[in-house]
Amino acid sequence: xxxxxxxxGVNLEAFSxxxxxxxxxxxxxxxxxxxxxxxxxxxETLEGREKGFVAAFQESLHSVSRDLGELERLSNLVGKPxxxxxxxxxxLLSLDPVQDKTPLYSQLLQAYKWSNKLQYHAGLxxxxxxxxxLKRSANQMGVSAKRRPKAQPTxxxxxxxxxxxxxxxxxxxxxxxxxxxxxxxGTSAMLLVTLGKVLKVIVVMRSLFIxxxxxxxxxxxVYTEDGxxxxxxxxxxxxxxxxxxxxxxALLHYQLPQMPDVVVRSFMTWLRxxxxxxxxxxxxCGKFLQDGLPPTWRxxxxxxxxxxxxxx
Amino acid sequence: xxVTCVAQVPVAEGKSVQQTVELLTRKLELLGAEKQGTFCVxxxxxxxxxxxxxxxxxxxKLMYVMHNSEYPLSCFGLFENGPCLIADANFDILMVKLKGxxxxxxANKIESRGTRYQYCDxxxxxxxxxxxxxxxxxxxxxxxxxCVVANDCWNLLMEFMQSFMxxxxxxxPSVFGTxxxxxxxxxxxxxxxxELFNKIRKQQQVPVAGIR
Ligand SMILES: [Zn+2]
Numbered sequence: 316x317x318x319x320x321x322x323x324g325v326n327l328e329a330f331s332x333x334x335x336x337x338x339x340x341x342x343x344x345x346x347x348x349x350x351x352x353x354x355x356x357x358x359e360t361l362e363g364r365e366k367g368f369v370a371a372f373q374e375s376l377h378s379v380s381r382d383l384g385e386l387e388r389l390s391n392l393v394g395k396p397x398x399x400x401x402x403x404x405x406x407l408l409s410l411d412p413v414q415d416k417t418p419l420y421s422q423l424l425q426a427y428k429w430s431n432k433l434q435y436h437a438g439l440x441x442x443x444x445x446x447x448x449l450k451r452s453a454n455q456m457g458v459s460a461k462r463r464p465k466a467q468p469t470x471x472x473x474x475x476x477x478x479x480x481x482x483x484x485x486x487x488x489x490x491x492x493x494x495x496x497x498x499x500x501g502t503s504a505m506l507l508v509t510l511g512k513v514l515k516v517i518v519v520m521r522s523l524f525i526x527x528x529x530x531x532x533x534x535x536x537v538y539t540e541d542g543x544x545x546x547x548x549x550x551x552x553x554x555x556x557x558x559x560x561x562x563x564x565a566l567l568h569y570q571l572p573q574m575p576d577v578v579v580r581s582f583m584t585w586l587r588x589x590x591x592x593x594x595x596x597x598x599x600c601g602k603f604l605q606d607g608l609p610p611t612w613r614x615x616x617x618x619x620x621x622x623x624x625x626x627x
Numbered sequence: 628x629x630v631t632c633v634a635q636v637p638v639a640e641g642k643s644v645q646q647t648v649e650l651l652t653r654k655l656e657l658l659g660a661e662k663q664g665t666f667c668v669x670x671x672x673x674x675x676x677x678x679x680x681x682x683x684x685x686x687x688k689l690m691y692v693m694h695n696s697e698y699p700l701s702c703f704g705l706f707e708n709g710p711c712l713i714a715d716a717n718f719d720i721l722m723v724k725l726k727g728x729x730x731x732x733x734a735n736k737i738e739s740r741g742t743r744y745q746y747c748d749x750x751x752x753x754x755x756x757x758x759x760x761x762x763x764x765x766x767x768x769x770x771x772x773x774c775v776v777a778n779d780c781w782n783l784l785m786e787f788m789q790s791f792m793x794x795x796x797x798x799x800p801s802v803f804g805t806x807x808x809x810x811x812x813x814x815x816x817x818x819x820x821x822e823l824f825n826k827i828r829k830q831q832q833v834p835v836a837g838i839r
Pocket of ligand 1: 597599600601602605621622
């Protein structure tokens, strides 16, 4: 199976020959330096010594160029396997010999195609809907649509600089909220949002889309042992576990595929209302606690505080 | 480390200290709180030694050296109205070496021991305060762990305390007043225990004065 995948681009015979050629090249290069290191050997006359040295040096250089030529010839035969993978490293999944048992790669390709298609259709639908939108909210839409006459069909490929700018603008909007942006894993940004002395939020972005958020206490550790942002472990406190759930719900609520920057700004505005997490009584029952938890829900529109069971 | 309130609960009428503690813990268990081991806070009193008093011509200040089982590696040194020092546990040995300046008033040793409960993000410790062999009162410590700013969660703490302490719910602790928006620290809890212990010691002195 593995051979089947490799064979269109890779000649395995040439591959093993090329490895041998690399070894030969390395040893001939070593010989050049050995020759230089040893210098002129003892010969009776000075002329004899120089001649012997030059001859030996020339010969070892020749063998380097011969080995290099051989390696170049073989490398053309080997072909270029890895660059063909559309999914970069995930393409290596296709090398799994037990394809029948773990059809991860084909599933991955299917999911990738499907998500691309979905993104494309959602973009088209959203464009159409914006044109046909009712007057009620059309004014706002119209203005922003004019400013951005043609939204990009896929917003997954925004330049990092643009993402930085959007985040910086949001950071400056809210004085009690500080946002630290980092890119530990390539182009995707990760945000550490600190809200007053109340909570910290880890936000994992993909371009300008928020993929995942975890809410933790102000005093809780948000880093792993090797100093990276810990995007997997949850808060030790029930109140922040609940807020994490609500924040994930909020990610699904704030959706506007044509304007991802508006989505991030809306989400952050909503998040900021947690500055009074411990101070705001529930707007429905008037109490601070229900089952030991403060009002952890914030209405998406009014930002009012409610207990999880008191909303609706 | 969250925000903590330490309060005294009076002994219920016609009940012993032990019975009142049981009443309180039963209420907590009904609420859904779970038992999580025990706790202990102790406090030793040190007088400034006689030699230093006479040379400076002022009455000796009292110093308190305290321990809290929640922070087993630390030792707290406090002056009344004064600074609170947080030291390593071997601070006790240092105090023995300083006995020329500070003398341990052994009879004044006071401690609170009891059960530790967890309810949601709250920690509750109901303890019996003892001085020497006799039980002298009841302490209740309530900590709201997720919050670090005392004034942010006072209303929430109070509502929780009302749910099992009823009309014995305390007013806002004096240490909260000086904190404003700064972070609450373990030292603030020890100051509250020191104040509670001082209050209980004085309560014991009242009937003695009455007899005279
Ligand atoms: Zn409610």
